[in-house]
Amino acid sequence: MAYERGDYPPNRCSQPFGNCIAGNSDVEPLFAMHNMLLAHGKAAKLYHEKFQLTQGGFIGLVAHCFMYEPLTDSYLDQKAAERAMLFNIGWSFDPPIFGDYPQVMREYHGNDIPTFSADEKEFMKNSIDFIGINHYSAIYTKDCINSSCTETANRAIKGFVEITGERNDVPIGDPTSMPRFFVVPRGMEEIVNYVKTRYNKTPMFITENGYSSSHVQDVKVEEILNDFKRIEFHQTYLASLAEAIRNGADVRGYFIWSLMDNYEWAQGYNNRFGLHYVDRETFDRVPKLSGRWYQEFLKDNGHVDLSAIRAPKSAHKQADFYDV
Template structure:
């Protein structure tokens, strides 16, 4: 929509690209991706699943969205934000159609599935993968004035991380927009559990970013206490979700080691292992030692929410 990543297509006011249509093309791209997934699932199940015994799923970047107020319009805005950012991917692969919250906003702009396509899509995944890093506030833009989020492709929702000047959570060191809100993991899992009849889930990414602009000392990066506290608190939230009946079958830290992070390159470190990019030497951070002890039951303490 904003043209930040290849192929760099967008239109104003979303971005400044040489060509593209930000209000139309994202919908077309998603439709093609969903149909491609359905075809891949069909091939796998017919030709490989019985022999391999594998499962096939899809991973969604699933932020949690809290209404910025208790007003009904903001409560509905939070539901639309979840539909436009999470259910857009998953609803077709389980229910065979796009979310009704999206149909209501986009109308005929949202493609239709034929009966055959809808049947092909239904039950198109065995599990849901969840990449979760943070939680945002959602504000209605139908009945309220908004600077951003006032377009249909955005769900007529403004997304932010402050309410009355107060952030929703502590910022991560490397990516300030990622706020530490542990309860968000439990809530997004509960949302998926309820909407998709407790389809098996895996937390495929959950992590804490460290800034590395060249001024940090190696010892500072190795002593990553805040990453340890982050995972303790988010695992506590996950524990609550599982105790409440969520069928969550795995949890993966992002990442095993520092790496090249999209267009942020080597300026952000998510790893449990520090990597010297000149020599490629790997050094376990405090978080790696803690996570090893946690996995081997030598340190079973995780945060309470």
């Protein structure tokens, strides 16, 4: 967003990714990521050597992780999906676990991708105690090496992969108010299994998973409070996660995004992820139906009678409902 598209400060980019005063979208993201990973590696080394024994804490990294699926059953699209996983998830987690970037990234980026010194490889390797996964959706991938693609997709920084949420005009799952965030529950099990296999059962946390609905200006408050689609989202995604755990994934925790409607990056207040509704004028925080459902889900081991749970008819008629 900052060094490829130039949307965020320091607003550096180049054509065709964006129109910035300065920057190189094909190269600068590689160095930005390299510096972040080195910063992590040094902090982790310091923590492991000086503090972990007495504090008993642990340190890791979190990455946003789509589950990339091939657009078609062709060999080329299957390889594109594999490449997309490595150019995104592998870019984040290979260095702090294996000590270097995925080999395929070095093959495609050549001398543009930075190198780790022998000393850096040493302190980078096994520098995380857990992997954090922010997962919302699966998405299709199309090969751009042997097929025509958009100009921005047909670049090494993208792994020569184009992503799309539709196949033959059919979405991969129900859309949400966030572009590319479709409801695809199977993606949770698939991404967790991928991380489990590639990273030798390193402990995992699902650090973000959630459903975004429209802004209150576009939808009645009562509809926002009775958020059945959010409940269905978490029910199906948690079921998918449970299947991955049954199959041996070491998942230590699951965090819903988010506790309450929040300020969502460049979208501001236009998307609502929360289990609690926030009135932007009064700052009242009211549990949505999903908030009550999740409370009961945690208490009753997942067995919840939705007919016994109702959200309030108005954000201003809270009574004794606000007890989550």
